[in-house]
Amino acid sequence: MAADSPPLAFQPAGLYPQxxxxxxxxxxxxxxxxxxTCTKSWNDVTVAILIAACYVLLRNYLYKHVFPILADRWHVPRSPGARSKFAEQTWLLICHSSTFIVGAILMIGKPYASCLWGKREGYHYFWIGYPQTHRELDPVFKLFYLxxxxxxxxxxxxxxxxxLNRRAFERAKAQGQTNIPYAHNRSDFWALALHHAVTVSLVVVSYFMNWTKGGHVVIVLLDVADIFLPLAKILKYAGHSTICDITFAIFTLSWIVTRHWLLLLVCVTIYSDSLVYIPEGSRHWDPWGEGCFYSMKVYWLFLGFFGTLQVLLIYWLAMIVKVVVKVVRGGAAEDIRSDDEDDEDFVLEDNVKQKKPRAPKALGMGQSESKKSASARPKAKRTGSGVELRSGHWDTVKEGELRRRR
Known part of the structure; x- marks a missing residue:
């Protein structure tokens, strides 16, 4: 490629600077x-891994140097759960807000942009001309997708x-250690892990099979609710309960509209429109020959991914409904997915875990011999002239010792 490559521009001419x-x-x-335009290559794997590494480095920097300052300024409680969740939700808010804004900008002027408000005609552009006119991507859009x-x-x-950190935390806690690095606990950990696996699979498969137009719409739709939920949680940790409840109501509405209506329309277009707009001669697997990807196995693979995603979303919708019912009954919106309240024996002071003192327990059969012998010794009761033993015997006290005690 020549060193004086032409500058790149967004698709809609005249709307954006180059x-x-x-x-x-x-x-x-x-x-x-x-x-x-750009085509796919093995370099795309390198680019995606480099971007993931940049995310990890940026996240660690913000967690250590920026989010604690914001937490102090917004008077977030100095508890392990609140500080950890505040940092996590602030990070999610930054990431999803950024991707939503960029994704929405890149969608301006696209024929499939009408999918965002549910117009069925927009979904047809996922398949018209597939796969011939879907192979090459604008460089900015390709970078966004990666x-x-x-x-x-x-x-x-x-x-x-x-x-892994949570397992280490639980193991150290069971051993009675006090200086334990905090580890977040989630009741829906495995559901979240399955969600991440399905999401990565959808991004990879849609990119490899040139279904990036549909993937673009899905990315923007899923980002909407992922903006309002972190915002509601941040407001809760900062002590703004009323605004938190309002934001949570907006989140609930956006969740239902984007994930259980508009996303369901994506499933419908895969189920019905793909078989109408893709010619039967192109519905076979030959990526390195004719460039065809959409066989019937791929058809069912897409439906399987989106079906699994819908099941997970319904599972989380049930949790959201529980929170809504609690708010309607006069409670506050809380994250019921977290089990951090089980860690009440550990508090955070100056970023160090310390165990709360517990009340002494009654001595039992499992005591050591030293404790038993100590409890068996006769206990003394001080009197005016000496020390009275509970065994009934009297013991004289030296005159100097008696004067010292008096």
Whole structure:
């Protein structure tokens, strides 16, 4: 590729300033300057992994140096659960807000943009001309798609790390250790792990099989609710309960509309429209020959992924309904997915775990001999002239000792 590659621009002409990308990045994206588009290559794996690593590094930096300052400024309680959740939700709010804004901008002027408000005609563009006119991507859009993949890969890494840390936390807690690094606990850990696996699979499969238009719509739809939920939680940790409840109500409405209506329309277009708009001669698997991907096995694979995703979303919808019912009855919106309240024996003071003192328990059969012998010794009761033993005997006290005690 020539060193003076033409600058890159968004698709809708005249709406955005031209965006230039470094030549090194253009090479990684497999950019063809004569066409102004990119094709897929094995470099895409490298780009996605590099983006995931950048997410991990940025997340760790913000967790250590930025989010604690925000937590102090917004008077978030200095408890392990509140501080950890506040940092997590702030990170999610930043990430999903950014991807939603960029994804929405990239969708302006696209013929399938009408999918965002449920117009059935927009979904037809997922399949019209497939796969011939879907193979090459605008460089900015391709970078956006790989960024989404890197984001979810980073999420998988963080979830695995969180699970390992929680196991270490529970093991150390059972051993009676006090200086234990905090580890978040989730009641829906395995459901979340399955969700991440399905999401990464959908991004990879949709990208490899040139179904990026449909993937673009799904990304933007899923980001809507993922903005309001972290915002509601942040408001709760900051002590703004009323605004938190209002934001949670907006989140609930956006969840139902985007994930149980508009996303269901995506499933419908896969089930019905794909078999109408893709010619029967192109419905076979030949990616390295004719460039065809959409066989009947792929058809059922897509439906299986989206069906699994819907089951998980319904599971979380049931949790959301529980919170809504609690709010209607006069309670506050809370994250019922967390089990951190089970860790009441551990508090955070100056970023160090310390165990709360417990009331002494009655001596039992499992005591050591030293404790038994100590309890068996005759206990003394002080009197005016000496020490009276409970055994009934009297013991004289030296005159100097008696004066010292008086």
């Amino acid at each position: 965006v230039s990308l470094p030549n090194v990045l253009l090479r990684l994206l497999n950019y063809h300057p004569e066409k102004g 960024t989404i993949l890197g984001y979810w890969l980073h999420h998988c890494y963080e979830l695995v790390t969180e699970g």
